[in-house]
Amino acid sequence: MAVSSRRLQKELREIKENGTPVGITLLQADDFATWFLSIEVLGETLYAGEVFALKFRFDPQYPISAPAVQFVVDDYYKAPVHPHVYSNGHICASILGSEGWSPVLGVISICITLQSMLASCKERKPPPDNDGYVQRAPENPKKASATYP
Amino acid sequence: MSSDYELSDNEYYDEEDDEVMYVDDDGSASEMDVDFRISPASKSKSYEIDYESLTQAQVEKLIGQDVEDISGIFGVEPDTASLLLRNFNWNKEKLIEKYMDNATSVSIAAGLALPEKPEASSSRFEASSGSRRPTRRSTAEQAKSGKAKILERLTPPADEQPFVCPICFDDTQTKTMALACGHKFCTECWSAYTTSKIRTEGEHWITCMAEDCKLVATDEFVKKALGSDTSAFARYQELVVRHFVSCNKNLKYCPYPSCTHTVSCPSGASKSALTTIVPIVGCGANTAHKFCFGCNIDADHRPVVCGVAKMWLQKCQDDSETANWIKSNTKECSKCQSTIEKNGGCNHMTCKKCKYEFCWVCMGPWSEHGTAWYSCNRYDEKASIDARDAQSRSRASLERYLHYYNRWANHEQSAKLSMELYSRTERKMEEMQITSDMTWIEVQFMKKAVDEVFKCRMTLKWTYAMAYYLEKNNQKELFEDNQRDLERAVEELSELIESSIDPESALALRQKVTDKTVRLPVVWQSTGFDHLHLS
Numbered sequence: 075m076a077v078s079s080r081r082l083q084k085e086l087r088e089i090k091e092n093g094t095p096v097g098i099t100l101l102q103a104d105d106f107a108t109w110f111l112s113i114e115v116l117g118e119t120l121y122a123g124e125v126f127a128l129k130f131r132f133d134p135q136y137p138i139s140a141p142a143v144q145f146v147v148d149d150y151y152k153a154p155v156h157p158h159v160y161s162n163g164h165i166c167a168s169i170l171g172s173e174g175w176s177p178v179l180g181v182i183s184i185c186i187t188l189q190s191m192l193a194s195c196k197e198r199k200p201p202p203d204n205d206g207y208v209q210r211a212p213e214n215p216k217k218a219s220a221t222y223p
Numbered sequence: 224m225s226s227d228y229e230l231s232d233n234e235y236y237d238e239e240d241d242e243v244m245y246v247d248d249d250g251s252a253s254e255m256d257v258d259f260r261i262s263p264a265s266k267s268k269s270y271e272i273d274y275e276s277l278t279q280a281q282v283e284k285l286i287g288q289d290v291e292d293i294s295g296i297f298g299v300e301p302d303t304a305s306l307l308l309r310n311f312n313w314n315k316e317k318l319i320e321k322y323m324d325n326a327t328s329v330s331i332a333a334g335l336a337l338p339e340k341p342e343a344s345s346s347r348f349e350a351s352s353g354s355r356r357p358t359r360r361s362t363a364e365q366a367k368s369g370k371a372k373i374l375e376r377l378t379p380p381a382d383e384q385p386f387v388c389p390i391c392f393d394d395t396q397t398k399t400m401a402l403a404c405g406h407k408f409c410t411e412c413w414s415a416y417t418t419s420k421i422r423t424e425g426e427h428w429i430t431c432m433a434e435d436c437k438l439v440a441t442d443e444f445v446k447k448a449l450g451s452d453t454s455a456f457a458r459y460q461e462l463v464v465r466h467f468v469s470c471n472k473n474l475k476y477c478p479y480p481s482c483t484h485t486v487s488c489p490s491g492a493s494k495s496a497l498t499t500i501v502p503i504v505g506c507g508a509n510t511a512h513k514f515c516f517g518c519n520i521d522a523d524h525r526p527v528v529c530g531v532a533k534m535w536l537q538k539c540q541d542d543s544e545t546a547n548w549i550k551s552n553t554k555e556c557s558k559c560q561s562t563i564e565k566n567g568g569c570n571h572m573t574c575k576k577c578k579y580e581f582c583w584v585c586m587g588p589w590s591e592h593g594t595a596w597y598s599c600n601r602y603d604e605k606a607s608i609d610a611r612d613a614q615s616r617s618r619a620s621l622e623r624y625l626h627y628y629n630r631w632a633n634h635e636q637s638a639k640l641s642m643e644l645y646s647r648t649e650r651k652m653e654e655m656q657i658t659s660d661m662t663w664i665e666v667q668f669m670k671k672a673v674d675e676v677f678k679c680r681m682t683l684k685w686t687y688a689m690a691y692y693l694e695k696n697n698q699k700e701l702f703e704d705n706q707r708d709l710e711r712a713v714e715e716l717s718e719l720i721e722s723s724i725d726p727e728s729a730l731a732l733r734q735k736v737t738d739k740t741v742r743l744p745v746v747w748q749s750t751g752f753d754h755l756h757l758s
Contacts, residue, residue, distance in 0.1 A: 077391045077415070084392040137390055138415045172424055176434035177390045177416060
């Protein structure tokens with residue numbers, strides 16, 4: 075079995091056995107290519123009461139290479155308004171790029187990081203070049219070469 | 224050289240003659256060398272520059288010397304010395320200075336040692352004697368013990384319970400590896416990770432796989448991790464060489480695809496020298512691998528100096544759609560001038576090459592932005608004014624520019640066509656051999672003529688770029704006269720070599736072509752285009 079499938083299987087089993095941290099829910103994990111999870115930020119934050127969905131896409135190199143992660147934007151879910159999140163759901167976070175990603179990280183640790191990214195936000199504001207980026211950004215956020223704060 | 228200007232049109236042979244080929248007598252091809260290549264023995268001209276071509280092995284030798292020096296001075300393993308040097312961008316003096324000052328912090332910063340949590344061993348050393356030597360030795364010992372630890376970890380632990388790799392969760396893996404930090408992973412994961420770092424990211428700085436662990440793999444570790452994949456290790460070595468070359472301003476990597484040669488050209492390394500010379504070099508791997516040491520143009524752009532050539536090429540692109548795209552989507556790192564495309568992420572940029580952190584919007588250093596959330600208010604006013612200015616300026620000068628551009632492009636096109644002429648010329652030469660009683664060597668004059676035409680067209684091409692930037696004055700008139708002379712000579716010869724051959728006139732044609740071929744370099748030199756430049 076490919077390393078990515080075995081690893082995801084293990085992560086899935088861990089989620090099923092031990093559950094997910096507070097505010098994180100597994101929505102869908104039918105295969106080892108695409109998963110959906112939802113996150114919400116608890117407590118007194120700018121995003122209190124809002125629920126966001128995350129789409130994970132894994133390639134066969136996972137976990138050596140980071141998964142492609144973005145917020146789901148559809149009729150039901152919206153991307154959070156945040157200086158690091160574009161309105162198409164793409165996220166600018168160091169751990170999702172090659173420099174900050176470590177193979178020991180996983181789906182749940184990404185969720186926790188994004189949760190705390192939202193929790194620490196002081197101002198609901200889109201990234202400064204949001205419109206330009208959304209216009210020319212590739213569909214897959216991993217195809218967007220960028221550096222991270 | 225100034226006397227060349229006095230040359231009249233009828234003087235075919237002057238004192239330069241010895242330098243110029245003279246094919247009639249023995250017709251040997253060796254004379255071509257004198258004329259077409261820069262031979263070090265011939266008198267050196269101001270525009271000729273000294274350079275040396277180095278193979279990857281030769282550069283590796285240079286690296287080896289630096290590594291050996293550092294290894295000797297610090298008393299550390301060569302692998303450790305190599306990492307220290309790489310962390311300091313191969314700046315030996317700076318490394319020695321900093322290392323002597325505080326070996327421990329340098330080692331930690333270079334990913335060779337773990338940050339000491341309770342400041343145990345090193346502070347104890349410093350307390351016992353304030354001198355530098357013990358500190359130095361302590362790090363050397365640390366590094367060595369770290370290495371011993373690596374080797375320790377390479378052997379499978381027998382006493383522990385079955386190891387489960389935290390990356391692949393495969394509990395059947397028995398072979399594990401870890402850096403001095405002790406983060407253990409199975410060999411297969413290490414191999415996949417190292418390969419991906421080298422192949423996909425082109426990275427020679429391979430850190431531990433654990434999150435936020437800054438420890439770096441030595442060459443030995445990388446080799447071990449890659450196992451039988453020797454081509455990946457070769458790529459790794461090439462990446463180290465490339466890093467070394469990019470850090471040394473006297474060296475430049477050959478820009479031709481998959482070429483691994485390096486050129487050393489100290490005289491073309493300083494920015495100030497580039498205002499007076501055009502350091503055209505060849506890497507030695509292939510005669511076609513000619514490029515300019517001073518800029519990234521992979522062609523002979525004499526007589527125009529790098530700055531002007533770049534300006535011109537950029538200008539040519541500015542008027543195309545591609546350039547508009549590049550303009551709106553890329554910028555140059557304000558530190559190392561690498562072109563950076565941004566198609567995602569926020570405005571906090573870190574140059575992949577030099578690691579300079581800057582703001583995409585105002586291009587200023589990121590440190591000045593402090594905690595401001597990715598907003599840059601310095602931008603709008605000035606940049607928009609600049610943009611508007613540039614637009615009106617380019618419109619006003621478009622017509623003038625097109626005049627020069629069309630001629631520039633025309634010579635480029637013609638030069639390309641004369642390359643096609645090459646193959647036709649070969650046929651023509653064979654034909655001539657059959658129809659007239661000339662030998663193969665005697666018909667070589669055709670090929671020489673084509674070579675000469677090509678070379679002159681390349682020069683002519685760039686003279687139009689230059690003329691565009693020249694101010695209108697007497698000098699420019701002189702320049703344009705020379706340009707016209709050279710152009711006429713080129714067109715005449717071009718016409719002759721394209722003409723059809725009949726047996727009777729073959730000899731006469733040969734005489735004419737040879738005359739003109741000999742004449743061309745004289746005209747070329749008299750124009751001063753080989754060393755003339757903007758003042």
